[in-house]
Amino acid sequence: MLDFCIIGSGISGSTIANYLKKNNSVKVFDKARGAGGRSSFKRYQGKIGFDHGLQYLSPRSKEFKSFTNKLIKKKILKHWKGNHEFLNQKVKRDKKHVKLIGVKGNNDISKFLLKNISCNFQSELSEIKRQKDYWYLRFNDNKYFYSKNLILSIPFPQAKKLSSRFVKTKLFKNKVIMNSSLTVLLMTNKTGNKSSSFFTNDKVLGWVSNENSKKRFNYNKDLWVLQSTFEYGKKHTDNYRDKKKFYTNVLINKFKKLTKIKIRKIYFTHIHGWKYSSNSTPLKTQSYWDKRIGLGICGDWFGGPRLENGWLSAKDLYNKIK
Numbered sequence: 001m002l003d004f005c006i007i008g009s010g011i012s013g014s015t016i017a018n019y020l021k022k023n024n025s026v027k028v029f030d031k032a033r034g035a036g037g038r039s040s041f042k043r044y045q046g047k048i049g050f051d052h053g054l055q056y057l058s059p060r061s062k063e064f065k066s067f068t069n070k071l072i073k074k075k076i077l078k079h080w081k082g083n084h085e086f087l088n089q090k091v092k093r094d095k096k097h098v099k100l101i102g103v104k105g106n107n108d109i110s111k112f113l114l115k116n117i118s119c120n121f122q123s124e125l126s127e128i129k130r131q132k133d134y135w136y137l138r139f140n141d142n143k144y145f146y147s148k149n150l151i152l153s154i155p156f157p158q159a160k161k162l163s164s165r166f167v168k169t170k171l172f173k174n175k176v177i178m179n180s181s182l183t184v185l186l187m188t189n190k191t192g193n194k195s196s197s198f199f200t201n202d203k204v205l206g207w208v209s210n211e212n213s214k215k216r217f218n219y220n221k222d223l224w225v226l227q228s229t230f231e232y233g234k235k236h237t238d239n240y241r242d243k244k245k246f247y248t249n250v251l252i253n254k255f256k257k258l259t260k261i262k263i264r265k266i267y268f269t270h271i272h273g274w275k276y277s278s279n280s281t282p283l284k285t286q287s288y289w290d291k292r293i294g295l296g297i298c299g300d301w302f303g304g305p306r307l308e309n310g311w312l313s314a315k316d317l318y319n320k321i322k
């Protein structure tokens, strides 16, 4: 029987798995096709692709800075320099924040942390039961596993649905509202644009990044990631699937209008709705651990809407388990 079953391969799941593997048998499950969660990278052809969710990290805490510095030395992370512009705002350039990105894609950190760890992808956990002194875990494909301990590193609403009846504290009484947003991946003709990203104060389009400026590849077309505001995402994420073309065009037209970039041809588009994009209200705790039944919960939502908070939450959980 496994010592630890970890659900989720985003930053929090991959971090806790990496810590625990030193002294335990560990297996990671994720409903997605690959590692990274909300920092996934969508490949287009070979090495070309788009950062689908998270665009960059800006380390703030001393411990996370030290972790990311190690990853820079190992050539997992690198700096994303360039012109990061504000549109329609008084400040014109964002020079303040350090911007780190994965050398190949923003899921590089999770992939690195999960190296040599057994992972089952396309496996969605649908039911958990406590039996004697272990967990019975049933997945959507009717496969099941037994594990002494269970770690959920998934967004608040999903963790609540699966485990609230086992959690004795007030964790799930907290009001954690997760914002939604829409992302459009867009490939166009070479436009000659020199900006790396655009922040806007528009009500529909929140910001745009130019994937070519991340210098991971040299390509004869421009790749863009357009992200809606939370305000727009809140209204439309639940129904975008019925009108994908419409919402794709809304974001592209906004992009053209706000940046005045001349687009002659569109080669590829893809739209995705993030139902649980991020939450803005941090909790008082950083993670949850019940040693009696071997249940741990971590995720960015304990600390706020940034990857660093997922990492800190997993680290905090590991310290509790230790």
Ligand SMILES: Cc1cc2nc3c(=O)[nH]c(=O)nc-3n(C[C@H](O)[C@H](O)[C@H](O)COP(=O)(O)OP(=O)(O)OC[C@H]3O[C@@H](n4cnc5c(N)ncnc54)[C@H](O)[C@@H]3O)c2cc1C
Pocket (backbone or CB within 6 Å): 007, 008, 009, 010, 011, 012, 013, 029, 030, 031, 032, 036, 037, 038, 039, 052, 053, 054, 055, 056, 057, 058, 123, 124, 125, 126, 153, 154, 155, 158, 181, 183, 227, 274, 276, 277, 278, 298, 299, 300, 301, 304, 305, 306, 307, 308, 310
């Ligand atoms: C559009 C967007 C832009 C962002 N931009 C930034 C940014 O620029 N900088 C920044 O720091 N942060 C950004 N973030 C936030 C950042 O991506 C997250 O804070 C971080 O990735 C969360 O990691 P996590 O491991 O806690 O959760 P996740 O990455 O969500 O990982 C959870 C994993 O659990 C899996 N899962 C869920 N339920 C189940 C189940 N029942 N069974 C199996 N698997 C399951 C999911 O598939 C997912 O892979 C952005 C997020 C989005 C969506």
